[in-house]
Amino acid sequence: MREQKQTTILNHYSAWKYVLLVVTITVMLFSALPTFFGEDAAVQIAPEAELNVNPLELHQLLISHGIDLKRIDQSNGQTTVILADNAQQTQLKTLLSQQVKDPSKLTLTLAPAAPNWLLSLGFNPIKLGLDLRGGVQFLLDVEIEPVYKLHNNAFIEAVRQFVRQDSLFGVSVKQQVDGRVQIQTADLTQRAAIREFINKQYPNWQISNAGDKSLQVALSEAEKLNIRDLTVKQNLQIMRSRIEQLGITEAVVQRQGEHRIRIELPGVQDPAAAKSVIGATASLAFYQVKQAGSVNAQTLKDEHGQAVYVARRPVLGGEHIVDARATLGEMGLPEVVIHLDREGGSMMSDFSRDNIGKPMATSYSEYSRDENGQIRQSTEVISVATIQSQLGDRFSITGAGNYAQAQELALLLRAGSMTAPVTIVEERTIGPSLGEENITNGFSALALGMGVTLLFMGLWYRRLGWVANVALMANMILIFGLMALIPGAVLTLPGIAGLVLTVGMAVDTNVLIFERIKDKLKEGRSFAHAIDRGFDSAFSTIVDANFTTMITAVVLYAIGNGPIQGFALTLGLGLLTSMFTGIFASRALINWAYGRNFSRNVKV
Amino acid sequence: MKFNNMSSLGKLTKARYLSSVFSLLIMLASVAIIVTNGFNWGLDFTGGIVTEVKLDPSIKAAQISQVLGHDSKQEVSVISAGEPGRWVLRYAKVDSGASADIQSVLAPLTDNVEVLNSSIVGPQIGQELAEQGGLALLAAMLCILGYLSFRFEWRLASGALLALFHDVIFVLAFFSLTQMEFNLTILAAVLAILGYSLNDSIVIADRVREVLIAKPKMAIDEICSSAVKATFSRTMVTSGTTLFTVAALWIMGGTPLQGFSIAMFLGIMIGTISSISVGTCLPEYLKVSAEHYKVEPISDAP
Numbered sequence: 001m002r003e004q005k006q007t008t009i010l011n012h013y014s015a016w017k018y019v020l021l022v023v024t025i026t027v028m029l030f031s032a033l034p035t036f037f038g039e040d041a042a043v044q045i046a047p048e049a050e051l052n053v054n055p056l057e058l059h060q061l062l063i064s065h066g067i068d069l070k071r072i073d074q075s076n077g078q079t080t081v082i083l084a085d086n087a088q089q090t091q092l093k094t095l096l097s098q099q100v101k102d103p104s105k106l107t108l109t110l111a112p113a114a115p116n117w118l119l120s121l122g123f124n125p126i127k128l129g130l131d132l133r134g135g136v137q138f139l140l141d142v143e144i145e146p147v148y149k150l151h152n153n154a155f156i157e158a159v160r161q162f163v164r165q166d167s168l169f170g171v172s173v174k175q176q177v178d179g180r181v182q183i184q185t186a187d188l189t190q191r192a193a194i195r196e197f198i199n200k201q202y203p204n205w206q207i208s209n210a211g212d213k214s215l216q217v218a219l220s221e222a223e224k225l226n227i228r229d230l231t232v233k234q235n236l237q238i239m240r241s242r243i244e245q246l247g248i249t250e251a252v253v254q255r256q257g258e259h260r261i262r263i264e265l266p267g268v269q270d271p272a273a274a275k276s277v278i279g280a281t282a283s284l285a286f287y288q289v290k291q292a293g294s295v296n297a298q299t300l301k302d303e304h305g306q307a308v309y310v311a312r313r314p315v316l317g318g319e320h321i322v323d324a325r326a327t328l329g330e331m332g333l334p335e336v337v338i339h340l341d342r343e344g345g346s347m348m349s350d351f352s353r354d355n356i357g358k359p360m361a362t363s364y365s366e367y368s369r370d371e372n373g374q375i376r377q378s379t380e381v382i383s384v385a386t387i388q389s390q391l392g393d394r395f396s397i398t399g400a401g402n403y404a405q406a407q408e409l410a411l412l413l414r415a416g417s418m419t420a421p422v423t424i425v426e427e428r429t430i431g432p433s434l435g436e437e438n439i440t441n442g443f444s445a446l447a448l449g450m451g452v453t454l455l456f457m458g459l460w461y462r463r464l465g466w467v468a469n470v471a472l473m474a475n476m477i478l479i480f481g482l483m484a485l486i487p488g489a490v491l492t493l494p495g496i497a498g499l500v501l502t503v504g505m506a507v508d509t510n511v512l513i514f515e516r517i518k519d520k521l522k523e524g525r526s527f528a529h530a531i532d533r534g535f536d537s538a539f540s541t542i543v544d545a546n547f548t549t550m551i552t553a554v555v556l557y558a559i560g561n562g563p564i565q566g567f568a569l570t571l572g573l574g575l576l577t578s579m580f581t582g583i584f585a586s587r588a589l590i591n592w593a594y595g596r597n598f599s600r601n602v603k604v
Numbered sequence: 605m606k607f608n609n610m611s612s613l614g615k616l617t618k619a620r621y622l623s624s625v626f627s628l629l630i631m632l633a634s635v636a637i638i639v640t641n642g643f644n645w646g647l648d649f650t651g652g653i654v655t656e657v658k659l660d661p662s663i664k665a666a667q668i669s670q671v672l673g674h675d676s677k678q679e680v681s682v683i684s685a686g687e688p689g690r691w692v693l694r695y696a697k698v699d700s701g702a703s704a705d706i707q708s709v710l711a712p713l714t715d716n717v718e719v720l721n722s723s724i725v726g727p728q729i730g731q732e733l734a735e736q737g738g739l740a741l742l743a744a745m746l747c748i749l750g751y752l753s754f755r756f757e758w759r760l761a762s763g764a765l766l767a768l769f770h771d772v773i774f775v776l777a778f779f780s781l782t783q784m785e786f787n788l789t790i791l792a793a794v795l796a797i798l799g800y801s802l803n804d805s806i807v808i809a810d811r812v813r814e815v816l817i818a819k820p821k822m823a824i825d826e827i828c829s830s831a832v833k834a835t836f837s838r839t840m841v842t843s844g845t846t847l848f849t850v851a852a853l854w855i856m857g858g859t860p861l862q863g864f865s866i867a868m869f870l871g872i873m874i875g876t877i878s879s880i881s882v883g884t885c886l887p888e889y890l891k892v893s894a895e896h897y898k899v900e901p902i903s904d905a906p
Contacts (some may be wrong), residue, residue, distance in 0.1 A: 027658050033720065034817065141726075141728075240659065429721055431718070441857050442861070445857045445861075449848060456845060460841065493860055494792060497857065497865070514853075534699075541806070548798075548799050548802040549803060552796060552798050553799070555745075555795065556740065556792060556796075559740045564789070567792050569793075591655060
């Protein structure tokens, strides 16, 4: 058998490795480039906004108002006004809102400043965190307890009604402090009857015997989790649709942890306006549908803007809705099952008895405060359905469309009941000037740190120093390129600090290797052999040393919040890229430059 | 020089012992400082309101403090933020009537209030963040412990761990002594120090292990000293470049990164020292020897 050693050439990388290296770095360079051009603040005018001047006039108008314009783009009817001075964004929006029919279709946005050919390759700038861009961040807490309570109350009412209907005397149903429901019965037959009723009607409730004649009933843990999940999702959906009204393209609405919602509004400077939108309340109502042109009718618009004639007073309001869920009905058709409280149930029962075969409309209203603090109401008809039979406290609406649409309707219905109060538990505002200051400071620190490191490495390791320096620069290109490519990666101020640290630490890989090469040279080996042994013997140390920092980076990312996650991200990415450039790229460079150098008295 | 100079190794060993004693004293002092002084917990952990504003430089801190205190009925700390006219206003409690609109509160003083940034953190969030932070520190420590005991024999690993504990406690003591604000960013720095402190210790431990295996007959104090010596120029260069860059961050990074860079600077400096002092002396004290790194012969039995 031939020995492996003889078939491999010392200090030789095959051509494909060089190709891989060059391609990787080139792609990453292109990916990193747009970030250096930065982004310009812009205002987007959607076609529906109906701009009433042509771009040329608009240009002159804006300049006459002292707006520092970069350019005006127009494509597919959409006009984008791009600013040279980012601070004028709000001013520009105010000016533009006088030139359009529908100011709500104006959106604040950022336009990449990189040349078009670069953007058309699909590369985009790195997303900046709020601490670098300026903006407002809210953390909302969704309170779930009131929702459980509502379910409990409805359940208690239902049991009491059952007890009355079946004339079970001597039964008491009580709410306990720990959230459970205690049912005290007079005898065992009663208990069995109630047990059967609960099992049939409320399969999600857990029943346990307490003593001989009483029952303890509570929502099952799985159902509680389910309710919490639905409640948070519902609030998330409501917040998304409300934030949409603010017209900020880069807004982030995300679930954080079990019952929190994080909202990031880049570019927004006034938390008060955003707060009123977030804190808007919604309500829901069921109306009797009237003939078009009827005297005692009001008109509401549906989602297509078509008028629906409905009675002036609603049959009942959304405050009676306990729960609404989308299911597949008996015929396999999607439907929304609505669960009303007792009062709502009897109102609906009375109304539907007299109106079988007639349509009923469901409307959704939202109340919010506008900029002047005035309460504004917007109402929309979300469904019109025909009443098939007399309805009780549980009924279903069919004809809402496919399953996804039924789910959306269920969401809106639950939203209308607004059972989970939402409170703002954290609010952070970063002014635009501070954001820009942070960017300038961060990047000048990066430049200074990088400069000093490059100079030092060049002087200290003379012959090998340039390799470390090329590797370090490649490392920076890789990090920036990856940050721009990874979806959801955000650069924050601590993230820049992580980059600066990476610069200092990335050379460590090279230093470890170079010191080993020095040792091997001292032992009297030739340069080429010293290089080969140096890389080999340093490898395990490099992996060990980087692994522990990687652990902290992962832990930080897992439990940190926004800015800290940014730090963990650049720290972790920096470790990975520095291994790539420090080991692979430097080896490629050294092989190419010194791989065949067998002289023995080399100084490094 | 090809052969190790024994007398210089002896000197180095003495220096290591001496610095270890010094390190132990520092640790004791650090613990005492933390216990007596505690920390100046930042907004992230306590909850409250912090607003940074830019006002007319002629307005005095006392004036601002009076107006704010009158409005919110609580003590409001007014701290100068670097340049004249720039102030950090800190309320301890979120509710209790603290008006959200700082512009109108400061209206009696001036019309020209520029809000640079403001944070409102509810007390429950602060509590949660503090718990999460502690958990992060613990989780990181445990993971590292696991990794170290997997990669190194426990005697060698214990040195790295003691060095790590030493560094973290020193940085914490610094923040306790100076009463600089301890916020989330500082916690991130402390966690990063965990990683970097180990970096140095591991490089040296790797060398110790290598020499142990290569020269099993050598005295343990000489092995440690020669490992320190062999890695010394690497330690200096890496710590040097990292300190340079952190210093760059300190000088240019501005106020938000000040605490972070100070923590990192101290952590890296002390981490370098401790990896040489306690990092190597503890395994030596625990009598780590070549025995512990013998390659176990694979038994023939299945």
